[in-house]
Amino acid sequence: MDSVSVRLMQEADLPSAERASAVTFFEAERSTRRVSDPEAEPRSAVVSKQWIDRMRFFLSVDPGGCWVAVEKETGSDRSDRTVGFAISQNRDRLWFLATYGVLPSHQGQGLGKRLIDAALAHASGRPGIFSSSVHPGATRRYRLAGFSLHPQMRMTGTVDRSTLPAIGGLREGLADDFEWMDQLDRDLRGAGHGPDHVHMLATLRLVVSEDREKPGYVYIDDQGRASLLAAAHPETAQRLLWEALASSRGLTLVNCITTPNHWAVDVGLTARLDIGQEGYIAVQDMPAPAPYLASGHFL
Structure with missing residues (x-):
């Protein structure tokens, strides 16, 4: 392992880090696939570009939380090859891990611990949150780092459109809504999303509650x-989730549903979606947020 070093990510590392991410998560999906799950597929060029754009954003906002493990191949004049990555961010009083992985060929050699330790040092004692897969090596590492693992549910399928209720009290969201959205985020998870809202609004549809006494929002x-949903009351959260389901085309997914968020289970089952278990929300020094459906990368 003398040829592998852990250092801060640089923008030039992004293509190599994306390739490492694509291989790592493809192999993880194949190894943990259930019989009822669809076959794992390699990451498309569009998704690869989205990954790089998202990581470039994280790198621009909080570069101190972005780490890579790189291997220098002996006798090679090529740039370092990324074999592991841990992309984390500090937002106000909260730390979150956006993505993390080590190439299968380099697992079991201590690289994962080195990367997580570097990301946690950047957290400087902040409460933390992230979404974890079911990979046994990863979950072991997270628990050893002191995180509580809350099992997540997910719902998949095609929405039975005859179940869609008439939904009112919602409108399209704007950048002018970010201030109260950040306050809602603080109430639910201890910190606002800050610059993440700007990035998400550029690529996703934002729907918000008209009632400022019962605020809520969802990115679709x-x-x-639903890519990220937060609300002050379960009834508002349900209306927002129904709006997302009404927008769905074909197969849809509602993810990151923890036990305190059974309001989402009620909506999904009414819409005739199938329910299953999928990974964990890992938290440290904070409860699992509710009513809240976390984003995989922006938490």
Whole structure:
């Protein structure tokens, strides 16, 4: 392992880090795939570009939380090859881990611990949160680092459109909403999303509650999937989730549902979605947020 070093990420590392991420998560999906799950597929060029754009954003906002493990191949004049990565961010009083992984060929050699230790040092004692896969090596590492693991549910399928209720009290969101959205985030998870809202609004549809006494918002992707949802009351959260489901086309996904968020389970089952278990929300020095559906990368 003398040829592998852990250092801060640089922008030039992004293509190599993306390739490492694509291989790592493809192999993880294949190894943990259940019989009922679809076959794992390699990451598309579009998704690869989205990954790089997202990591470039994190690198620009909080570079001190972005780490890579790189290997210098003996006798090679090529740039360092990324074999592991841990992309984390500090937002106000909260730390979150956006993505983390080590190439299968380099697992079991202590690289994961070195990367997590570097990211946690950047946290400087802040409470932390991230979404974890079911990979046994990763979950072992997170628990050893002191995180509580809260099992997540997910719901998949095609929405039975005959179940869609008439939804009112919502409107399209704007950048002018960010101030109260950040306050809602502080109430739910101890810190606002800050610059993350700017990035998400550029690529996702934002829908918000009109009632400022019962605030809430949801980001919806181009497939009509709820990418991040936060609300002060479960009834508001349900209306927002129904709006996302009404926007869905074909198969949809509702993810990151922890036990305190059974309001989402009620909506999904009513819409005739199938429910299953998928990974964990890992938290340290904080409860699992509710009513709240976390984003995989922005938490």
